[in-house]
Amino acid sequence: MTDFDTFKPHLETAQPQLLQYLNTFQNAKILVIGDLTLDEFLTGQVERLSREAPVLILRHEITQQIPGGGANAVYNLAKLGAKVNVVGLVGKDAQGEALRQIFQASGIDTQGMLVDPSRPTVTKTRIAGHARQSVTQQIVRVDRKSDQLPTREIQMQLAEIIQAQLSQVDAVVCSDYGEGVLTAPVIEAALQHDRVIVDTQKALHRYQGATVFTPNLPEAEQAVGYPVQDNAFLQRAGEDLLKLTQAQQMLITRGEEGMSLFSAQGETQHIPAFNRTDVFDVTGAGDTVVSALTLALCAGASFWEAAILGNLAASIVVRQFGTATTSVTEMQEALATLLEDVSVL
Ligand SMILES: Nc1ncnc2c1ncn2[C@@H]1O[C@H](COP(=O)(O)OP(=O)(O)OP(=O)(O)O)[C@@H](O)[C@H]1O
Ligand SMILES: [Mg+2]
Numbered sequence: 001m002t003d004f005d006t007f008k009p010h011l012e013t014a015q016p017q018l019l020q021y022l023n024t025f026q027n028a029k030i031l032v033i034g035d036l037t038l039d040e041f042l043t044g045q046v047e048r049l050s051r052e053a054p055v056l057i058l059r060h061e062i063t064q065q066i067p068g069g070g071a072n073a074v075y076n077l078a079k080l081g082a083k084v085n086v087v088g089l090v091g092k093d094a095q096g097e098a099l100r101q102i103f104q105a106s107g108i109d110t111q112g113m114l115v116d117p118s119r120p121t122v123t124k125t126r127i128a129g130h131a132r133q134s135v136t137q138q139i140v141r142v143d144r145k146s147d148q149l150p151t152r153e154i155q156m157q158l159a160e161i162i163q164a165q166l167s168q169v170d171a172v173v174c175s176d177y178g179e180g181v182l183t184a185p186v187i188e189a190a191l192q193h194d195r196v197i198v199d200t201q202k203a204l205h206r207y208q209g210a211t212v213f214t215p216n217l218p219e220a221e222q223a224v225g226y227p228v229q230d231n232a233f234l235q236r237a238g239e240d241l242l243k244l245t246q247a248q249q250m251l252i253t254r255g256e257e258g259m260s261l262f263s264a265q266g267e268t269q270h271i272p273a274f275n276r277t278d279v280f281d282v283t284g285a286g287d288t289v290v291s292a293l294t295l296a297l298c299a300g301a302s303f304w305e306a307a308i309l310g311n312l313a314a315s316i317v318v319r320q321f322g323t324a325t326t327s328v329t330e331m332q333e334a335l336a337t338l339l340e341d342v343s344v345l
Contacts, residue, residue: 039067
């Protein structure tokens with residue numbers, strides 16, 4: 001019997017409640033404080049070799065721009081129907097404008113997106129080429145980012161924007177990709193809300209007192225300082241992370257193994273991945289988990305139910321290339337399909 005078969009009865013029991021929570025996702029107001037990234041994909045057809053240098057010349061076909069990093073969490077929340085306010089930094093450049101336009105087209109409030117002329121909008125540009133009738137292949141990736149923290153003045157400005165919005169939102173999500181938005185004053189302001197969900201690549205201890213954290217396994221291992229080789233180590237890591245952060249709950253996402261939820265009361269629950277086949281691209285799945293988990297909590301779900309909905313949402317986006325989003329309708333359908341016939345997944 002697979003993990004999922006063992007888990008299925010729990011899912012069956014929870015289904016009516018889960019469907020109810022999904023129906024109220026649209027009522028939630030969420031403030032996301034994040035390191036905003038733009039993912040760019042430039043694709044062209046190979047024409048010939050250059051005479052200037054031994055390189056390919058591509059004929060440009062299409063440029064796609066998709067929210068990445070913390071911007072992916074913002075976008076995921078909006079596509080799940082939430083009312084989203086974003087706080088973060090972009091540069092004074094076309095990429096920052098593109099991100100703002102994508103957000104505004106989805107009804108996201110971008111007033112808290114500050115322009116810092118001294119830094120570029122964090123951008124990851126993939127250049128990919130294909131010959132006639134051949135698969136597209138990435139050739140090079142060009143990253144734009146700053147290694148400097150924003151000035152003290154900008155940090156304080158961000159903190160003020162957060163403070164002004166706290167009373168109007170149901171939850172605060174911190175999406176920290178280590179790009180400089182989440183400095184001490186910003187975190188301090190965020191933590192004044194009583195429902196704070198933290199997804200950070202590093203330094204979980206800086207968010208002491210937040211409600212729930214969602215590290216992936218490598219992030220959890222880095223934070224505790226030892227490899228998680230088996231279930232005993234996993235349990236120990238969960239407990240150590242709860243001590244380190246003083247959080248109510250710790251949700252460790254474990255890729256194809258699903259996720260494990262540890263509570264400050266000493267309870268541990270494991271949720272298997274809901275689909276093991278048709279996994280095309282797991283990029284950004286963590287952002288999707290955070291988004292669905294947050295909206296479920298706002299809907300009144302328990303942490304366990306919220307984790308299940310996070311897992312469900314992730315099982316949908318891993319079927320799509322690049323960072324992706326899902327919707328309440330897709331989640332309802334996926335839940336029904338899961339309970340109907342597992343073999344189709
Ligand atoms: N290979 C996989 N097969 C099935 N489900 C997966 C797979 N990888 C990820 N998932 C689902 O996505 C969830 C989050 O994945 P993961 O732990 O890789 O997050 P992450 O590393 O934070 O992602 P990212 O940082 O790219 O957003 C998992 O808990 C699981 O539900
Ligand atoms: Mg992640």
